[in-house]
Amino acid sequence: MEQIILQLEDLCYSYGGDAPALEGLSLKVKAGERIAVLGGNGAGKSTLFLCCNGVLHPQKGRVVYEGQPMDCRKRRDRLALGQGVGIVFQQPDEQIIAPTVLGDVAFGVLNLGFSQEEARKRAKDALCQLGLEGFEERAPQYLSGGEKKRVTIAGVLAMEPKVLLLDEPAAALDPQGAWELEGLLEKLHQKGLTLMVATHDVDFAYGWADRCLVMEKGRLLADLPPWELFKKEELLEKAHLRPPFLFRAARALGMEEHPPRTIEELEQRIKGEKQWNRPHC
Amino acid sequence: MVKRVLWGLLAFALALAFTWGSLPGTDALILGAAAALLAFFFLGHGGHSHHGVASFDQLAQRSPLGKVHPGIKILFSLGSLFLCAGAKSLWPPLLAGLILGGITVWKGKVPLRRYLSFLALPLSFIALSALVMIFHLSPAPAGLLDIPLGPVWLSATAAGRQDAILTFCRAMGGVSCLYFLSLSTPLPEIIHCLEKIHVPQVVLELMFLIYRFLFLLWEEGQRRNQAAQARMGQGRFGRRVQSFALVAQGLLGGAILRAEGSWQAMESRGYDGAFCFLQEKKPVRLRHGLWAALGLAALGIGVFWPGR
Numbered sequence: 001m002e003q004i005i006l007q008l009e010d011l012c013y014s015y016g017g018d019a020p021a022l023e024g025l026s027l028k029v030k031a032g033e034r035i036a037v038l039g040g041n042g043a044g045k046s047t048l049f050l051c052c053n054g055v056l057h058p059q060k061g062r063v064v065y066e067g068q069p070m071d072c073r074k075r076r077d078r079l080a081l082g083q084g085v086g087i088v089f090q091q092p093d094e095q096i097i098a099p100t101v102l103g104d105v106a107f108g109v110l111n112l113g114f115s116q117e118e119a120r121k122r123a124k125d126a127l128c129q130l131g132l133e134g135f136e137e138r139a140p141q142y143l144s145g146g147e148k149k150r151v152t153i154a155g156v157l158a159m160e161p162k163v164l165l166l167d168e169p170a171a172a173l174d175p176q177g178a179w180e181l182e183g184l185l186e187k188l189h190q191k192g193l194t195l196m197v198a199t200h201d202v203d204f205a206y207g208w209a210d211r212c213l214v215m216e217k218g219r220l221l222a223d224l225p226p227w228e229l230f231k232k233e234e235l236l237e238k239a240h241l242r243p244p245f246l247f248r249a250a251r252a253l254g255m256e257e258h259p260p261r262t263i264e265e266l267e268q269r270i271k272g273e274k275q276w277n278r279p280h281c
Numbered sequence: 282m283v284k285r286v287l288w289g290l291l292a293f294a295l296a297l298a299f300t301w302g303s304l305p306g307t308d309a310l311i312l313g314a315a316a317a318l319l320a321f322f323f324l325g326h327g328g329h330s331h332h333g334v335a336s337f338d339q340l341a342q343r344s345p346l347g348k349v350h351p352g353i354k355i356l357f358s359l360g361s362l363f364l365c366a367g368a369k370s371l372w373p374p375l376l377a378g379l380i381l382g383g384i385t386v387w388k389g390k391v392p393l394r395r396y397l398s399f400l401a402l403p404l405s406f407i408a409l410s411a412l413v414m415i416f417h418l419s420p421a422p423a424g425l426l427d428i429p430l431g432p433v434w435l436s437a438t439a440a441g442r443q444d445a446i447l448t449f450c451r452a453m454g455g456v457s458c459l460y461f462l463s464l465s466t467p468l469p470e471i472i473h474c475l476e477k478i479h480v481p482q483v484v485l486e487l488m489f490l491i492y493r494f495l496f497l498l499w500e501e502g503q504r505r506n507q508a509a510q511a512r513m514g515q516g517r518f519g520r521r522v523q524s525f526a527l528v529a530q531g532l533l534g535g536a537i538l539r540a541e542g543s544w545q546a547m548e549s550r551g552y553d554g555a556f557c558f559l560q561e562k563k564p565v566r567l568r569h570g571l572w573a574a575l576g577l578a579a580l581g582i583g584v585f586w587p588g589r
Contacts (some may be wrong), residue, residue: 055548075553082551093497094542097467099489103559116560123559137469139342141496155550225327253340 002030005066005194006052006085006163012060013047013218021047022058023218029163029196034189036205036226038217038248039199040240045198046090048215049165052196054081056117083112086161090168092148100200101127101143102136108159119158126158130184146177153184163194170201206230206244207261214239227259284320295408298415298437298449299446302426308502323394324401336395337463338496346465350565353473357573358462363453364580371447373583374454381457389465399460407452414445427555468492473561486556497539501556502532 006029014020021044029035030123032109037045050056051063057072064070065084070077086108088096105123108262114122127133130150135143140151149172170178185208199205205212206226214222214229216239222229230236230243243251246266250259253270260266294317300309341347361381365374386396415437417424424436462471473490499511505528509515514524 050545050549053549055545082549087540087546087549089546091542094539094547095550096545097490097493097547098558099467099492100559100561103561106559107552108550110557110559111553119559125393139338141493142339160548262435 001173002032003066005031007064008048008052008061009064010061010147011048011051011057011058011063013051014058015047020218022051025061025220027219027220027223029193029194031162032189032192033194034210035194035196035198035210035213036209036211037213037215038200038202038205038239038241039102039198040200042217043215044218046167046217047218049087049167049196049198052081052163052165053087054078054154055087062078069130074106079112083159084161085163085165086156086159088153088156088164088166088169090171092152092172095152095155096140096148099139100136101132103137104140104151105155107117108155112159122158122160123154124155129157129187130154145172146174149173149177161193163196164188166195166197168198168200170199170204175273201246202241202245205246207279214241216240227261231256285324286392288324288405289317289321291405291408292316294326295412295449298412299442299449323397326430337399338467340389340391340395340464341467344389344391344465347467348563348566349465349569350563351466351470352477353565353569353573354462354466355474357577358458359581360577362455362458364577364584365451365458368447368451368454368584371450375450376583377580378450378454378457381454381461385457385464387459388463391464396460396464397465400456403456404453407449407456410452411445411449412496414448416442417441428564447462470561482555489556489558494539498532501535504527505531549552 006027008027011022011025012020012271019248025044026050037048039045047056051058054063054070054072054077062069063072063081065081068077068080070081072078072081074263080082094241096104098107102120102123105126109119109122124136125281127135130153132147132150134277135147135151140148147168153166153169171180173181182204185195185197197205197209209226212222212224212226212229213220214235221239222232222235224232226244227247230247233243236243246261246263247259250256250266255269293313293316296313297309300312304312351506354514361377365377368374382396382400383499385391386393416428416435417438418433419436419438420433422429422436424438425440426437428435469489472485472492475488476485506515506524509524509528513520514527515521
């Protein structure tokens with residue numbers, strides 16, 4: 001029985017304008033799940049993440065982490081949630097604050113109250129995990145986009161969260177960086193982290209996620225596995241999403257019942273069918 | 282090209298003004314010409330480098346003098362600065378300026394051309410000020426050179442010239458002392474030292490944040506300027522002014538939004554009002570301390586030696 005690590009109950013949040021940013025959002029996240037959060041700009045994905053992490057306190061509803069309801073007005077709960085649920089923001093420059101890479105990665109750990117030695121050790125470990133050995137004394141302003149992104153991820157991993165929320169992580173990356181990121185997500189999944197990725201990339205969501213959440217105007221439109229979600233055409237149209245390329249290809253090839261989720265799977269199945277259909281001499 | 286010519290003229294005027302009367306006429310002219318040529322070749326270009334803010338910081342980050350404890354560098358640099366400012370004769374600050382400049386270029390591995398281009402801006406202010414200091418208003422012609430101005434005379438006096446030369450040397454010495462510090466010690470290290478002398482926490486945190494955001498603002502400003510240029514916003518003077526105003530406005534708005542995002546990012550990592558940064562410990566080497574003390578002592582003796 002998988003443990004429910006994070007639960008949102010009827011969350012409502014408004015920035016003070018006419019339309020609420022989040023409206024009646026309820027969600028249960030199991031430990032180790034890979035969730036893709038889809039939706040256009042302004043759908044409420046970033047607001048959702050900030051509520052999960054404790055930066056924003058919902059006006060209605062509550063956040064339950066590891067079975068404990070969290071009240072983010074209390075410092076202890078805020079720290080617990082901030083440590084357990086980490087966010088990697090879309091723009092690395094917004095997140096990097098310290099004058100050295102090591103200093104920035106240690107920032108979160110020091111805020112949690114750990115000693116200088118422990119923070120240094122955790123920061124160095126996190127940098128190693130991200131392949132950034134030797135970058136400790138570098139100044140962040142002179143790093144490349146991909147390196148900055150890895151520094152921000154290391155900064156959150158050093159706090160040893162159980163849930164990692166990534167807000168459009170591939171946005172500031174080149175194709176090489178995006179490919180390395182996918183490898184990193186796989187490594188983190190193997191370690192048992194629960195991952196939620198907000199993304200516009202339906203192809204990535206289709207191949208990677210166990211579960212897709214579709215958001216629009218602060219509401220949750222759908223909560224389905226990707227192979228179920230992309231069959232629902234009216235829903236996709238309402239959410240302004242197009243089906244992934246691989247899904248459409250599989251449908252065209254008559255594989256709609258159990259569509260392949262990766263290119264390799266598609267290639268295998270096509271080869272397999274060809275072998276089956278080849279006339280015997 | 283215009284800048285170079287102006288520099289050449291300024292150097293010529295300054296050299297002539299300082300030496301007229303104390304050196305034979307032809308020698309003074311030769312010195313003036315030499316100064317003009319040097320200024321023409323070394324000072325007239327690269328006043329504003331492409332990297333702007335980043336160049337000082339980059340040189341400081343990469344400096345081989347980074348191994349020296351920042352406290353020693355600060356004490357040495359500020360001590361020399363005060364001694365230069367208080368000197369009563371021109372040789373101690375002049376020598377101090379040259380020696381510190383030499384250390385910065387040789388030990389600190391700052392390219393000479395870059396160093397001279399950094400020196401160019403303060404040098405221009407000091408040179409112009411020194412030229413002006415030579416002149417006094419007096420009721421009757423009483424100097425080496427007199428210009429009538431209605432009821433009074435603008436006279437260049439020997440005393441005025443002494444003052445000008447002394448001020449020039451003091452200022453150049455002081456600038457070299459400060460450049461020694463800023464080209465060998467990145468700002469975060471200086472801030473850590475300020476922490477040790479109990480500068481208020483809020484001031485230090487502001488310094489850290491401003492330091493970090495200076496680079497972001499600079500890059501953003503460059504990008505917006507390039508965008509304006511791509512749309513012909515940098516042609517006539519009037520258009521350049523307008524583009525500048527719009528870029529500045531955009532930067533302010535963008536910075537406010539950015540600040541909101543950064544605040545949320547800090548809070549998401551547990552920031553609760555007090556910055557906790559990693560403390561970097563550099564060993565204090567006796568050798569460095571001794572050299573610094575020796576330098577200060579030598580300068581101090583030069584400044585306070587009686588009977589000059």
